[in-house]
Amino acid sequence: MKKLCLVISFSFLINCLNAQTEKAFVPNYDESKVPKFTLPDPLQTFEGARIRNQPDWESTGRPELLSFFTQQVYGEVPGSPESASSELIESSDNALDRIARRKQIKLTFKENGRSLDCHVLMYLPKGIGQAPVFLGYNFYGNHTVTTDTMVYIPQAWSRNNASFGVEDHKLTARSRGVRVNRWAIEEIIDAGFGLVTIYYGEIDPDRNNFQDGIHPLFYEAGQQQPSKNEWGAISAWAWGLSRVMDYLEEDQDVDSGKVIVMGHSRLGKTALWAGAMDQRFAAVISNNSGCGGAALSKRQYGETIARINNHFPHWFCRNFHTYSNNEASLPADQHELIALIAPRPVYIASAVDDQWADPKGEFLSACHATPVYELYGKKGIPTPEMPELDAPIHNTVAYHIRSGGHDVKEYDWKQYIKWAKVELKAK
Numbered sequence: 001m002k003k004l005c006l007v008i009s010f011s012f013l014i015n016c017l018n019a020q021t022e023k024a025f026v027p028n029y030d031e032s033k034v035p036k037f038t039l040p041d042p043l044q045t046f047e048g049a050r051i052r053n054q055p056d057w058e059s060t061g062r063p064e065l066l067s068f069f070t071q072q073v074y075g076e077v078p079g080s081p082e083s084a085s086s087e088l089i090e091s092s093d094n095a096l097d098r099i100a101r102r103k104q105i106k107l108t109f110k111e112n113g114r115s116l117d118c119h120v121l122m123y124l125p126k127g128i129g130q131a132p133v134f135l136g137y138n139f140y141g142n143h144t145v146t147t148d149t150m151v152y153i154p155q156a157w158s159r160n161n162a163s164f165g166v167e168d169h170k171l172t173a174r175s176r177g178v179r180v181n182r183w184a185i186e187e188i189i190d191a192g193f194g195l196v197t198i199y200y201g202e203i204d205p206d207r208n209n210f211q212d213g214i215h216p217l218f219y220e221a222g223q224q225q226p227s228k229n230e231w232g233a234i235s236a237w238a239w240g241l242s243r244v245m246d247y248l249e250e251d252q253d254v255d256s257g258k259v260i261v262m263g264h265s266r267l268g269k270t271a272l273w274a275g276a277m278d279q280r281f282a283a284v285i286s287n288n289s290g291c292g293g294a295a296l297s298k299r300q301y302g303e304t305i306a307r308i309n310n311h312f313p314h315w316f317c318r319n320f321h322t323y324s325n326n327e328a329s330l331p332a333d334q335h336e337l338i339a340l341i342a343p344r345p346v347y348i349a350s351a352v353d354d355q356w357a358d359p360k361g362e363f364l365s366a367c368h369a370t371p372v373y374e375l376y377g378k379k380g381i382p383t384p385e386m387p388e389l390d391a392p393i394h395n396t397v398a399y400h401i402r403s404g405g406h407d408v409k410e411y412d413w414k415q416y417i418k419w420a421k422v423e424l425k426a427k
């Protein structure tokens with residue numbers, strides 16, 4: 001009893017402290033108050049050795065940075081599970097007013113006697129053989145991306161959202177189609193691509209609780225949460241994307257050499273990390289990914305490491321919390337996460353009213369990843385001057401800043417499709 005009281009009062013104290021820090025947090029939106037910092041050079045190792053060419057990068061620079069982001073930022077992920085199986089549970093050759101094929105696949109992962117199911121929704125163009133695809137997580141279930149009533153509703157835990165009819169953490173038919181605006185499915189199909197999507201909460205529910213989702217499958221006896229250097233939620237979601245990729249490699253309807261991983265916001269952070277870890281992804285798109293995604297942490301503009309760790313303590317690995325209010329000690333920054341994707345095409349997109357995500361920091365990241373792309377003779381972002389609004393730069397490293405706020409718009413998809421067509425053809 002005494003012990004219980006102590007535990008309760010200790011967690012009460014921690015909550016009060018967190019609430020305090022949260023209250024005290026005032027984001028900086030003033031460029032003149034961005035602290036002075038030196039951006040780490042991706043072509044120099046932590047010890048100061050020069051990276052001169054592709055072999056230096058691949059043998060020294062890349063492994064060092066990959067290890068930093070693994071151990072200090074997102075956390076280590078396990079490999080494939082002991083068993084992974086797939087089952088086609090539903091399909092149609094005439095979906096979406098007959099313009100596409102639809103497939104719904106159940107993936108089951110087993111490890112240590114425990115198992116987890118998740119459900120992949122695919123729309124594929126007709127009659128073009130193996131299709132290149134966009135692969136992206138959705139926030140509220142596969143049934144939210146379309147009004148197609150054949151799409152299954154996930155059973156997994158969801159964040160509540162009254163306007164989407166999500167109460168008691170359950171997804172229901174009331175949220176069918178509520179996110180149609182974020183997925184340009186017809187345009188994707190028209191352009192000869194497929195769309196593959198999955199609800200992120202099926203891999204790991206987005207809450208600070210490591211007792212559900214994929215984590216417990218991999219616990220050692222008695223383990224309650226990942227170790228300090230092990231996977232937070234973003235790493236878990238990235239792991240899930242790699243498992244979908246395992247499936248896509250077996251699916252005869254998909255060109256698995258042309259899978260573009262795409263994500264918005266926290267799922268944009270996830271797409272970047274998935275693309276950095278798993279080189280099977282042919283290209284990566286980060287839509288408004290912000291802090292811990294494309295934005296440079298050292299700028300401390302908008303959302304900061306302390307704020308994100310405080311508010312979402314489960315997203316990154318626990319080692320990352322040592323950088324809260326301590327950005328100066330970071331030996332690497334997020335432009336080097338983008339560099340890990342080289343030489344594969346990467347698209348960073350911002351929105352001008354999404355200052356929380358620091359559009360300039362996202363742009364500078366794309367720009368300062370460029371020297372690594374140049375080692376491969378690829379064109380990145382040529383100047384550190386931000387482009388005008390709605391004036392995209394479509395190189396192997398691509399960037400745009402569009403009008404409007406934090407969202408995925410038709411405009412964004414138009415750019416991604418146009419760019420992907422060119423970049424994947426060049427492959």
Ligand code: GTR
Binds near residue numbers: 264266291308
């Ligand atoms: C915000 C968070 C951002 C971004 C966003 C989202 O609350 O501060 O980093 O990830 O959520 O994912 O919608």
